[in-house]
Amino acid sequence: MLRGTRDDDGAAVVTLIKSTDRSVEIETPKKKPNETHHAKQAPEMLFVVLAAGSILSAIGFSALQEWVFKIPGFSYGGWMTFITYLTYAVCGWVETAVTRNTQRHGQLRDYALVSVLAMGGAYFTNWALEYLNYTTRIVFKSCRVLPVMGFRTLVVGQRYTTQQYFAGVFLVCGMALFTMGDAEGLPTFSGAGVALISLALICDALTANLEERQFFRIPQPCSHAEVMLFLSTFAAAESFVVLVVSGEIWDAVQHSMRHTETVPSICAFSVLGYVTVCLILLIIKNFGATNAEIVKSLRKVFQVAVSFTLFPKAFSIKYVLGGLLVVGSLFWLQRAGKRTTHHSHSEVMDTAMPLIECVSNRITTDRLPGAASTVTRAVQGEKDEERP
Numbered sequence: 001m002l003r004g005t006r007d008d009d010g011a012a013v014v015t016l017i018k019s020t021d022r023s024v025e026i027e028t029p030k031k032k033p034n035e036t037h038h039a040k041q042a043p044e045m046l047f048v049v050l051a052a053g054s055i056l057s058a059i060g061f062s063a064l065q066e067w068v069f070k071i072p073g074f075s076y077g078g079w080m081t082f083i084t085y086l087t088y089a090v091c092g093w094v095e096t097a098v099t100r101n102t103q104r105h106g107q108l109r110d111y112a113l114v115s116v117l118a119m120g121g122a123y124f125t126n127w128a129l130e131y132l133n134y135t136t137r138i139v140f141k142s143c144r145v146l147p148v149m150g151f152r153t154l155v156v157g158q159r160y161t162t163q164q165y166f167a168g169v170f171l172v173c174g175m176a177l178f179t180m181g182d183a184e185g186l187p188t189f190s191g192a193g194v195a196l197i198s199l200a201l202i203c204d205a206l207t208a209n210l211e212e213r214q215f216f217r218i219p220q221p222c223s224h225a226e227v228m229l230f231l232s233t234f235a236a237a238e239s240f241v242v243l244v245v246s247g248e249i250w251d252a253v254q255h256s257m258r259h260t261e262t263v264p265s266i267c268a269f270s271v272l273g274y275v276t277v278c279l280i281l282l283i284i285k286n287f288g289a290t291n292a293e294i295v296k297s298l299r300k301v302f303q304v305a306v307s308f309t310l311f312p313k314a315f316s317i318k319y320v321l322g323g324l325l326v327v328g329s330l331f332w333l334q335r336a337g338k339r340t341t342h343h344s345h346s347e348v349m350d351t352a353m354p355l356i357e358c359v360s361n362r363i364t365t366d367r368l369p370g371a372a373s374t375v376t377r378a379v380q381g382e383k384d385e386e387r388p
Contacts, residue, residue, distance in 0.1 A: 021051065047286070054280050060269065068269075076251070077125075079248060081239045083263060089233040110214040119234075132186070146168060151205055167332040171333070176326075185316055205276050
């Protein structure tokens, strides 16, 4: 029989009690104070490294992407979509090769279907940047919760609280106010840009729901690398077809030959986007989705700040007021969701670690009922952040 005690110095002492009256004490090595201090510092340092890496890579992603649109004569959103998805496919292939997770669990038919929506969302987003500032793109992409709420209300019949509906209304007002800032200072502004970015949000919302159902809520969930590999491969092929049919490819290739920095820059920000997704998923796995959301919020602030710093724009107070209204509305939505759906998607705050393992095929959905749907919202939300 074993009995554990501690001596005066805090060292663990294990006493082995035999059937006789005699006992033997075995003293285990005690932890030194500096060892305990280093043990506490290790996770903190890991979080700082992951958070800093995520923010820096996201800033690099947005800065390079906006810079490409500043290249004289560049207006080829379809060309950018094709190269970006081609790069994502290569990154997914490299990750599957490194992790040796080469077994496919998703159906090729499903990948082909979902990739149409994913490609459409990226295509509309890049097209919209011909009429909108890049900062407006960041703000709109942060508000994809609106089409998600709309689809769940119309299709699933889900009910939301009065607070959530009011927060949604204020969110729309914030987006409208921010867009009015574009209308004042951007010569190329057009309502077509707002329509295109809105279509992109709808495509993103549909993509997220279909990815969750077809690739993660299955007996053997797909890995993140697998989804990126096959989805991006199909999306690249589909965007290439669109390029050829529309005739954009010929002008785009000639432009890239004149401006040789175009294609390497697109490939570079695509790799940074892929790295950003991976780092955020590591934060979710090791430190929970709450900390990941904090990092993502900081990231958006830095992206907007860097955009205004590197690429000066006509300043308008509507940018400030609209941005504050958007941030406040998103925070209000999140708080209202926590209070009313404690056991729904906000549950990811407490279950991020085992759920990420579920998506990574370390455990099955049978052992964690509902795990796939919960973690996928965290994973998919991050993937959508860095869509081209």
